[in-house]
Amino acid sequence: MDRDAAGAPDRGGTGRERWLDAAAGPVVRPYAVTRGRTRPNGEPLDIVTILVATGRRPAEPGRLSRQQRRMLALCRRPSALADLASDLDLPLGVIRVLAGDLLDSGLVDVQRWSPAPDPLNANPTGRPHAGAPHTDPNLLRKVLDELRAL
Amino acid sequence: MSSARSEPHPPEPDAPTDGASDGPADGSADGPRVALKILVAGGFGVGKTTLVGAVSEIRPLRTEEALTDVSVGVDDLDGVAAKTTTTVAMDFGRITLRDGVAIYLFGTPGQERFWFMWNELSLGALGAVVLADTRRLTASFASIDYFERKGTPFVVAVNCFDEADRYEPHEIRTALALDPHVPVLLCDARHATSAKEVLVSLVEHALRLVGGSRVQGAHP
Ligand SMILES: Nc1nc2c(ncn2[C@@H]2O[C@H](COP(=O)(O)OP(=O)(O)OP(=O)(O)O)[C@@H](O)[C@H]2O)c(=O)[nH]1
Numbered sequence: 001m002d003r004d005a006a007g008a009p010d011r012g013g014t015g016r017e018r019w020l021d022a023a024a025g026p027v028v029r030p031y032a033v034t035r036g037r038t039r040p041n042g043e044p045l046d047i048v049t050i051l052v053a054t055g056r057r058p059a060e061p062g063r064l065s066r067q068q069r070r071m072l073a074l075c076r077r078p079s080a081l082a083d084l085a086s087d088l089d090l091p092l093g094v095i096r097v098l099a100g101d102l103l104d105s106g107l108v109d110v111q112r113w114s115p116a117p118d119p120l121n122a123n124p125t126g127r128p129h130a131g132a133p134h135t136d137p138n139l140l141r142k143v144l145d146e147l148r149a150l
Numbered sequence: 151m152s153s154a155r156s157e158p159h160p161p162e163p164d165a166p167t168d169g170a171s172d173g174p175a176d177g178s179a180d181g182p183r184v185a186l187k188i189l190v191a192g193g194f195g196v197g198k199t200t201l202v203g204a205v206s207e208i209r210p211l212r213t214e215e216a217l218t219d220v221s222v223g224v225d226d227l228d229g230v231a232a233k234t235t236t237t238v239a240m241d242f243g244r245i246t247l248r249d250g251v252a253i254y255l256f257g258t259p260g261q262e263r264f265w266f267m268w269n270e271l272s273l274g275a276l277g278a279v280v281l282a283d284t285r286r287l288t289a290s291f292a293s294i295d296y297f298e299r300k301g302t303p304f305v306v307a308v309n310c311f312d313e314a315d316r317y318e319p320h321e322i323r324t325a326l327a328l329d330p331h332v333p334v335l336l337c338d339a340r341h342a343t344s345a346k347e348v349l350v351s352l353v354e355h356a357l358r359l360v361g362g363s364r365v366q367g368a369h370p
């Protein structure tokens with residue numbers, strides 16, 4: 001099943017992109033508010049991708065939509081796409097496209113995760129875990145301890 | 151500008167936008183530094199919303215099942231949202247831990263037609279909780295199949311409804327034909343402590359799967 005959320009790159013930008021879901025029908029269809037694009041340029045943004053404002057000033061503030069300005073303000077504090085969708089009360093797909101625009105214009109960045117060196121929980125190799133957060137034993141142990149303590 | 155937001159992090163127009171990780175260690179005033187996804191799945195009415203609500207504050211979140219073609223101006227997104235009658239609501243909750251670590255919980259409708267959401271949600275997820283009701287165990291088959299196929303770590307939490315007969319976890323494991331390593335536990339999704347235990351069990355399981363466990367014999 002190919003669809004944008006699963007990460008199949010869409011390089012067309014033809015305005016004809018459609019992903020069909022067996023039961024649900026068209027998953028995404030182009031819509032005018034995002035100028036026909038159904039997904040941001042570049043890498044797909046996960047629902048928990050964290051965006052943070054770069055602090056750069058918009059070259060043409062007037063070109064930002066009201067929603068993008070609100071999004072940019074929210075991103076002064078790192079915010080996941082899910083947070084933005086919830087706070088702005090917009091569907092996730094719309095957030096994705098608007099976020100793509102802010103990324104393209106350098107107003108926000110994706111917050112990259114790098115494991116903090118933790119002397120107490122250092123793994124036997126002493127090297128930080130190189131993979132994704134959800135497979136980092138040190139991070140999972142930390143989450144476990146804190147969950148238990150809640 | 152700062153609209154009605156219940157979260158304790160209104161945008162601070164005067165705050166510096168860099169040095170985001172220099173704030174308080176409890177992570178409540180700062181945004182998340184790293185976000186971990188946990189899915190809550192299971193059949194109709196099995197307690198997904200209840201579980202997410204028991205461990206976190208539920209917040210509204212919509213995604214699109216299908217969007218109708220609309221033609222509106224760039225500044226009229228609210229109009230678009232109103233016309234997309236096919237948006238799907240998810241249960242969304244966040245647990246903020248210290249040092250900018252946050253758990254994002256997503257409760258998704260169980261029917262197969264919503265699997266397009268799961269495909270995205272399960273990618274890079276810490277794991278999933280499959281809620282089950284002993285009166286309708288078959289309703290959890292689809293979720294279990296799904297996560298087994300995707301290789302997503304999952305636990306099965308049997309919601310103890312008052313009217314339902316009680317079974318031992320091992321009986322449920324057999325009935326569901328689960329791999330021996332998949333944790334099965336009984337829970338009451340209405341109670342924070344019980345719901346939290348489910349998450350603890352899932353994180354322990356995920357940790358075992360990445361080979362970083364220092365937890366011994368944590369679960370039956
Ligand atoms: N006795 C008991 N009742 C529960 C438990 N969990 C949920 N309920 C009740 O079961 C009903 C359904 O729970 P929900 O959380 O709405 O279930 P859901 O999975 O979100 O339902 P859908 O979103 O409609 O699929 C509610 O009335 C809950 O109060 C439980 O552990 N024990």
Ligand SMILES: [Mg+2]
Pocket residue numbers: 198199200241
């Ligand atoms: Mg529900």
